[in-house]
Amino acid sequence: MVLRHVSRRAPLGGVGVASIKCPAVGSRVHWIVVRDGHVTNRRLAGGAGMGLDYALGAGPEAAAAHWEDRGELTGWWTDDVCDGGALIDADRQVLLFFTTRALPAYRTAMLDGYRRVWAGWQVAWADAGLVELARYVGVDPAAVRTPAAAKLLSPEPDAPTAPDVQEALGVLAGRVETFVPADIGLRAMKEKLQAGLGARVALAAMESARDEAAPAAAAAARLIRER
Secondary structure (H helix, E strand, C coil): CEECCCCCCCCCCCCCHHHHCCCCCCCCEEEEEEECCEEEEEEECCCHHHHHHHHHHCCHHHHHHCCCCCCECCCEECCCCCCEEEEEECCCCEEEEEECCCCHHHHHHHHHHHHHHCCCCEEEECCCCHHHHHHHCCCCHHHCCCCCCCCCCCCCCCCCCCHHHHHHHHHHHHHHHHHHHHHHHHHHHHHHHHCCCHHHHHHHHHHHHHHHHHHHHHHHHHHHHCC
16 A cells, blocks of 8 residues: 655755754654564654654664554555655664755765764665665565655765764754653653553653663764764
């Protein structure tokens, strides 16, 4: 099953510090994990894709588990409405990702920072976007390809030390350090509430999980900032 959406927001335009400070990544994304030969393809919406950048910035283990409780496990977006995606192949240690939203400087920062956080992995930008992710897992690219595919802007070539990229690295690191522990805490709270354990227990679980995740997120953020 391939899904379409009746409309999509216009891609961000221009390059500048003001835009980098709010690095919209997109809402509709695919989050694909390959482990022990098994492919799990989560089709996410409802703003989930806004966290693609910091979820990947947390590193392999945290990223693979980031959306375990969300998304549809059937169907594909088409490339005219899909805002981004990531493929985490734990068997071959390959990370392949793209976004149609973030500006080139932020894309460069993502690619540069991830290569330090995902040490030992092959980290690459998916030049063909969703088509490339689909092809990787053996899906016919024609199933997701449309005549009006979202425009993909590549990362800035050979520019990881440019001032705008350096600022973007700082923004990415800050998002990892802030939002990764927060998301983990919220998931812990949700689990307790769904189990009927009450708000007091849920709040304690949230704070404990958040605090436990904070050191690893801070360490990943330091790696992203390093040059």
